[in-house]
Amino acid sequence: MTPLLDVSGVTLQYKTPEHLVTATYQVDFQVFPSDRFVVLGPSGCGKSSLLKAVGGFLAPVEGEIRLSGEVVEKPGPDRMMVFQEFDQLPPWKTVKENVMFPLTASGRLRGREAEDRARSYIAKVGLGGFVDAYPHMLSGGMKQRVAIARAMAMEPAILLMDEPFAALDALTRRKMQEELLGLWDEVRFTVLFVTHSIEEAIIVGSRILVLSPHPGRVKAELDADDFDHRAVGGEAFQRLQTRIHDMLFADRVEAHG
Amino acid sequence: MADGSAKPTPPKRPEFERVLPPMAAIGDVARPLSPFERLINQTGVRRILIVLALAALWQAYGAWLSNPLIFPSFGAVLDALWESILTRGLLWRAWASIVVLAKGYVIGVVLALAITALAVSTRVGSDLLSTLTAMFNPLPAIALLPIALLWFGLGETSLVFVLVHSVLWPLALNTHSGFTAVSDTLRMAGRNYGLTGLRYVAGILIPAAFPSILAGLKIAWAFAWRTLIAAELVFGVSSRSGGLGWFIFENRNELNIPEVFAGLVMVILIGLAMEGVVFRAIEARTVRLWGMQR
Numbered sequence: 176m177t178p179l180l181d182v183s184g185v186t187l188q189y190k191t192p193e194h195l196v197t198a199t200y201q202v203d204f205q206v207f208p209s210d211r212f213v214v215l216g217p218s219g220c221g222k223s224s225l226l227k228a229v230g231g232f233l234a235p236v237e238g239e240i241r242l243s244g245e246v247v248e249k250p251g252p253d254r255m256m257v258f259q260e261f262d263q264l265p266p267w268k269t270v271k272e273n274v275m276f277p278l279t280a281s282g283r284l285r286g287r288e289a290e291d292r293a294r295s296y297i298a299k300v301g302l303g304g305f306v307d308a309y310p311h312m313l314s315g316g317m318k319q320r321v322a323i324a325r326a327m328a329m330e331p332a333i334l335l336m337d338e339p340f341a342a343l344d345a346l347t348r349r350k351m352q353e354e355l356l357g358l359w360d361e362v363r364f365t366v367l368f369v370t371h372s373i374e375e376a377i378i379v380g381s382r383i384l385v386l387s388p389h390p391g392r393v394k395a396e397l398d399a400d401d402f403d404h405r406a407v408g409g410e411a412f413q414r415l416q417t418r419i420h421d422m423l424f425a426d427r428v429e430a431h432g
Numbered sequence: 433m434a435d436g437s438a439k440p441t442p443p444k445r446p447e448f449e450r451v452l453p454p455m456a457a458i459g460d461v462a463r464p465l466s467p468f469e470r471l472i473n474q475t476g477v478r479r480i481l482i483v484l485a486l487a488a489l490w491q492a493y494g495a496w497l498s499n500p501l502i503f504p505s506f507g508a509v510l511d512a513l514w515e516s517i518l519t520r521g522l523l524w525r526a527w528a529s530i531v532v533l534a535k536g537y538v539i540g541v542v543l544a545l546a547i548t549a550l551a552v553s554t555r556v557g558s559d560l561l562s563t564l565t566a567m568f569n570p571l572p573a574i575a576l577l578p579i580a581l582l583w584f585g586l587g588e589t590s591l592v593f594v595l596v597h598s599v600l601w602p603l604a605l606n607t608h609s610g611f612t613a614v615s616d617t618l619r620m621a622g623r624n625y626g627l628t629g630l631r632y633v634a635g636i637l638i639p640a641a642f643p644s645i646l647a648g649l650k651i652a653w654a655f656a657w658r659t660l661i662a663a664e665l666v667f668g669v670s671s672r673s674g675g676l677g678w679f680i681f682e683n684r685n686e687l688n689i690p691e692v693f694a695g696l697v698m699v700i701l702i703g704l705a706m707e708g709v710v711f712r713a714i715e716a717r718t719v720r721l722w723g724m725q726r
Contacts, residue, residue, distance in 0.1 A: 232620055250623040260617040266722045267639040280625040280635060311723025 177244075178205035179365055180229065180333055184238030186390075187224045198224035199391035201238065204384050206333065206367060211359060213368045213380030213399070217423055221391030222369045226337050229367060230256050242332060252281040255326035259338040261318045264310040264325075270297060271306040274325045283329065296328040297321075299358060316347040323355070327364065334366040340375070349404065352378055356403060373419050377402050377412060385422055394422055479708065504690040512690035513697055520691075522679065526698055529675030532588055533660050536595020540652065543596065544603040549633050551604075552611050565605045573598035573659040577666060591663055598659040603648040610644025611637050643719050650711055654703070661699055 182205070187198040198221030206212045214222045227233040229240055231250040240247040242254065255277070257263075264273050274293035278284045284292055297306055300320040310318055319339055326334055340348040352375065359366070370376050376383050377399045385394040399415065406412045471477055487506050494505030504512075516522035547564075550557035573594045580590040614637055622636035638645065664677025674682075676695055683691035719725040 227620075230620070230624065232623070250620070250626070252624065252626045254624075256620065256624050258617050258620070260615070262615050263617045263621050265618065265621070265636070265639065266724055267642070267718070276635075277625040280627055280631070309722055 176207060179208050179210075179243060180206040180367065181241040182206075182225075182229070182238070183241075185225070185228060185235045185240060186237035187221060187228055187233060188236050189224065189233070197390040199386070202386070202391060202393055203238075204393065204396065206365060208365055209363045211366050211368065211379060211381040213370060213376040213383045214386060215370055215373065215376040215380075215383050215419070216386035216391060217388050218371060220386040220388040222371075222386055223337055225386075225391065226256075226335050226367065226369050229333075230254055230335050252277055252283070252329055253332045254335055255329045255331040257319070257322045257326050257334065257336045257339045259341050261310075261315055261342065263322055264318055266310050269307050269309055270302060270313070270321050273310070273321055274328050277325060277329050281329070292328050293324075296324040299327070299361075300324045300354070314347075316343055316351060319343065319351060320354075323358075327358070327362065330364075332365070334364055336366060336368045338369055338371065341370070341372075348375075353404060355379065373416055373423075374407070376419070377415055378404060378407070383419070385419060387423075395419075475712075476708065483704075501687070501689055504693055508690045509693040509697060512688075513694035516679075516691055516694050520679075522694070522698060525674065525679045526676050526702060529660055529664065529677070530702070532591050532675065533595065533656055535588075536592045536660070537599055537653065537656050539592065540596045540599025540656070541603060541649070544600050544607060544648075544652075545638075547600075548604050548607040548611060549630070551608055552633065552637065553629070558608075561604060561608055565601050565608075568597065569601040569605060571597075573655070574662050574666070577663055581667065586667065591660065594659055594663055595656050598655040599652040602655055603645075603652040606644050606648025606651065607641065610641030610648075613644065614640040642722075643724050646711070646714065646719060650707070653706060653711075657699070657703060657706075 183203050184201045185203075186200050189196055189198060202221075202225060204212075214225060216222045224233060228235055229242075229247060231247050231254065234248075247254075265276065268276060271290070271293050274297055275289045278289040278292060283289075294303075294306065297303060300323055302317060302320055302324070305313065305317065310321070313321065322339070340351050343351060356379070358364075368376075368379055370379070381398075381400040383395075383397045383399050385397065386392065387394045397415070397419070402409075402412050402415070465473070491506040494500075494503055494508070497503050500508060513522070547557075547561055551561035552558070576594050576597055577590065580593045584590040584593060618636060618640055622632055625635075627635050660675070661677040661680075664675045665681050676699055680692055680695035683689075683695065715725065
């Protein structure tokens with residue numbers, strides 16, 4: 176089976192006014208169709224930079240990123256991003272217009288068809304009653320649902336999610352994780368999901384890439400297909416959680432020792 | 433914790449759970465506002481009350497001073513205003529000014545948008561804009577009038593030239609600062625859609641920066657209006673007729689002081705109408721609707 180997304184030997188660097196920072200160093204991984212592929216690591220491991228590189232916002236200084244065989248060079252609507260920030264939705268468009276915006280801007284659909292597609296995905300994320308609301312009238316969780324509907328409506332080759340639930344309260348976050356899993360079960364999209372929460376990684380992911388910090392290097396790639404919210408207290412879940420925790424914790428000891 | 437012997441512990445209390453009664457028992461959850469509360473919540477009503485209070489103050493001071501040559505009373509000015517509208521074509525004069533103003537304003541707005549679009553897409557454009565605004569924004573438009581008269585002669589073109597100058601720089605400055613304040617997330621979202629170049633500017637940057645652009649449009653309008661009245665005062669007859677500034681100038685020469693005040697009141701009224709009607713309507717349909725401004 177050929178991978179959908181092939182990241183090989185990718186080193187990412189960015190410049191601050193004083194430093195040249197290496198975010199990731201020679202990172203390899205492969206994402207296959209219908210994967211829920213989670214990139215997990217502490218802050219400073221370059222996971223967000225990695226996602227931006229896949230999104231085409233950041234060019235690797237070494238290695239290459241291929242999506243369906245094509246080298247990723249610039250941002251495009253075949254890789255829809257869901258960001259952590261609530262201001263990712265243009266405030267001047269209603270929920271429906273927001274979901275339609277990328278469809279029409281990319282020329283994929285127009286008019287009636289775009290509207291029907293938007294309505295069906297808004298209904299999928301449970302916001303059918305809010306199609307004509309503006310983003311400032313919605314709660315944080317609802318805004319993230321709109322962002323997810325907007326990305327899914329494009330039916331992209333891969334969905335890129337950059338800590339999409341990190342700014343939500345714990346109860347809403349849990350609900351959103353369940354909903355995301357429900358949507359995946361229905362649509363079977365491919366998603367690349369970045370998080371710093373071990374629990375979230377195990378629940379959301381089918382496969383977990385663990386990165387070490389400063390710079391980000393691949394520490395492990397683990398299977399996590401069998402876990403959802405019902406497994407949280409279970410023994411296997413605890414064991415995996417401890418295993419990942421130890422991997423990340425070991426790094427911290429090295430770093431400080 | 434000086435002695436540390438007795439650490440305070442919270443008392444143990446029994447647990448409890450409640451069955452909540454239905455909401456109907458509580459009564460009012462939302463109550464409609466009284467007619468007075470609703471009236472006073474209207475910005476327009478509050479502003480008209482302020483204008484009326486100022487007019488009353490004016491009238492009282494005018495009556496106390498009783499020197500119509502220096503400071504005519506509000507009533508006398510209203511009479512003069514009405515008289516000027518009926519017999520001396522004040523409205524027509526105002527219209528002549530507004531037409532010239534509109535030409536300069538529109539050209540200025542288009543130029544400002546073009547130059548800022550250039551400034552956000554290239555670094556040279558950005559440096560150019562910063563330097564030009566730093567040079568020309570503090571330069572009073574009216575100071576260019578002598579040169580404009582030399583280049584374009586005594587006519588409308590000279591007026592439009594100084595108007596464009598008075599509109600272009602403040603608007604470009606505001607628009608550019610609005611563009612630079614657009615969040616990275618929104619920019620990435622726009623590029624994620626595949627928007628580039630002019631479509632990106634029109635689809636993401638302009639609406640996202642609209643509060644700043646609108647503030648710039650308001651400032652530019654005020655600058656332009658001032659400049660125009662001042663320019664008309666300086667060299668009077670623009671095309672065939674002469675606008676409001678010329679009306680004020682003429683009447684001052686003839687010592688028709690209430691008419692001078694009537695001309696000033698006309699300038700103020702047009703300013704109020706522009707702010708209270710045109711800009712408020714734009715705000716209500718854009719930045720307020722979008723929750724970008726309270």
